[in-house]
Amino acid sequence: MHSSCSECRRRKQKCSRYWPCRHCGTRRVANECTFQSVLEVKAPEERRARLDKLAAEMEGASFFSQALNEELDDGSPSTVDDLEALGYSSAHAVSSCSLEPEEQQV
Known part of the structure; x- marks a missing residue:
């Protein structure tokens, strides 16, 4: 109850x-x-139908994820390459980072 x-x-x-x-x-x-x-x-049939629906959705998501991974592995440009083509530089972002705090101007 x-x-x-x-x-x-x-x-x-x-x-x-x-x-x-x-x-x-x-x-x-x-x-x-x-x-x-x-x-x-909930009747067992309702629970079973819901479980079957969720399993089908998971299979679809797994298929989509696998397709994306294959697309990335086939030699197509990576996201970093795409960003660099737009003028962003990963080296610039790393070199501009420092561990020391900046001095404050008065």
Whole structure:
């Protein structure tokens, strides 16, 4: 059995666990203040369908990731090369970094 009524769970509120709970009594929706057992919430078929859908999405993401890795490995210019072609220099960025704090001007 869930510890919160269906309305408190839906509204993400702390339930007083009485019937009607404090929130449902205040909102005058005592008829919607119901407690369900965990088994009533989702049938095994619904959970299985959701798991199958998530597995399919993961396979699609894995395929997309693999395709991107193959594209990068085929000798195409890297992101650094693309940035350097636009005028950005990775050497400039590294050489301009220092570990010593700058002196403040007064």
